[in-house]
Amino acid sequence: QPRMSVLVQTILYSANFILHFMIVLFFIFANFAVAGYILFGEELDGWKSPGRCVGRMLLVLFERFDYQEFNSVAPVSAALWFAAFYILVTLLLIKTLTAAIVHNYLEVRARLGEPGMGLQRQVLEAFREALWGRSFEGSQRSVPYDDLLEVLSADTDQEHLKRMGNLQVDRRLKSRADLHKAERAQSLDVEYLVSLGCAEGMARRLLQQCSQWTNSIAETSSPTRRLVILVARHVNFLRGEAEFLMHQLKQIFDRSAKLVDRIDLKHAKSVALARRIRKAQVLPPGWTAHTDQEGRRYLRQKETGLTSWTLPKHLL
Numbered sequence: 001q002p003r004m005s006v007l008v009q010t011i012l013y014s015a016n017f018i019l020h021f022m023i024v025l026f027f028i029f030a031n032f033a034v035a036g037y038i039l040f041g042e043e044l045d046g047w048k049s050p051g052r053c054v055g056r057m058l059l060v061l062f063e064r065f066d067y068q069e070f071n072s073v074a075p076v077s078a079a080l081w082f083a084a085f086y087i088l089v090t091l092l093l094i095k096t097l098t099a100a101i102v103h104n105y106l107e108v109r110a111r112l113g114e115p116g117m118g119l120q121r122q123v124l125e126a127f128r129e130a131l132w133g134r135s136f137e138g139s140q141r142s143v144p145y146d147d148l149l150e151v152l153s154a155d156t157d158q159e160h161l162k163r164m165g166n167l168q169v170d171r172r173l174k175s176r177a178d179l180h181k182a183e184r185a186q187s188l189d190v191e192y193l194v195s196l197g198c199a200e201g202m203a204r205r206l207l208q209q210c211s212q213w214t215n216s217i218a219e220t221s222s223p224t225r226r227l228v229i230l231v232a233r234h235v236n237f238l239r240g241e242a243e244f245l246m247h248q249l250k251q252i253f254d255r256s257a258k259l260v261d262r263i264d265l266k267h268a269k270s271v272a273l274a275r276r277i278r279k280a281q282v283l284p285p286g287w288t289a290h291t292d293q294e295g296r297r298y299l300r301q302k303e304t305g306l307t308s309w310t311l312p313k314h315l316l
Contacts, residue, residue: 013104032119033050033054039078283311
């Protein structure tokens with residue numbers, strides 16, 4: 001069972017983390033059990049001994065307890081004790097263990113490159129195997145699978161085969177040595193299996209099943225597939241970077257547009273001010289410019305003889 005083997009490898013891969021986790025969980029359980037013994041041991045029968053405290057702690061962990069029983073003894077202490085236990089154990093430790101196991105499972109599955117087979121497909125294959133066994137080709141006498149496997153693996157390291165069966169070896173070709181070894185390996189065909197004592201129909205079926213399993217592995221672990229996945233990841237990364245740059249450019253454009261609007265407004269004000277200054281420099285008819293003894297400029301109206309430092313507002 002490939003998927004069960006992946007799960008077993010995940011548990012073995014997580015054994016070190018699980019061991020440290022159980023040590024931490026033991027000390028936390030012991031501390032909360034001692035606290036429960038001190039708080040509720042004199043009033044509640046289930047907390048009068050350390051052994052009973054551990055059993056009650058397990059019930060609290062799986063939420064099989066009555067909170068009113070604690071609340072009737074010490075409301076404030078029970079609330080603080082239960083909140084600390086729930087946050088530290090249930091929300092932090094248990095969730096951390098689950099997240100670590102899931103992470104290790106995904107890492108083992110990606111490292112092995114084994115797609116596995118679903119339960120529905122396994123049932124269907126078992127049904128097909130039973131039907132084929134009742135057919136003419138399936139009922140013919142042939143060499144047992146165990147004997148055939150021993151003959152085929154006579155020149156192979158048994159420990160290596162055991163590791164491959166337990167999904168502890170990555171079967172993907174990663175180097176030229178692996179490719180050269182695979183090219184020089186004995187080719188398995190119908191004639192070779194028949195020469196070993198296998199029935200012809202059985203040989204064809206075994207080769208077909210091996211070909212299907214190889215194709216299923218190649219779909220997830222072939223170099224082309226890995227390259228496609230790598231390209232897809234880079235495309236997603238570039239898409240995210242492009243969206244981030246577009247957001248940054250949009251913000252820059254918005255700020256630039258606001259600055260342009262402010263510049264246009266200031267330019268319009270400056271033009272209006274320049275027109276007023278220019279208009280103030282041009283004297284209307286009947287007005288002349290003069291300079292006094294101190295060199296200061298003043299204006300004089302010819303008809304009335306009125307003098308002023310600046311033009312009246314109605315003439316501006």
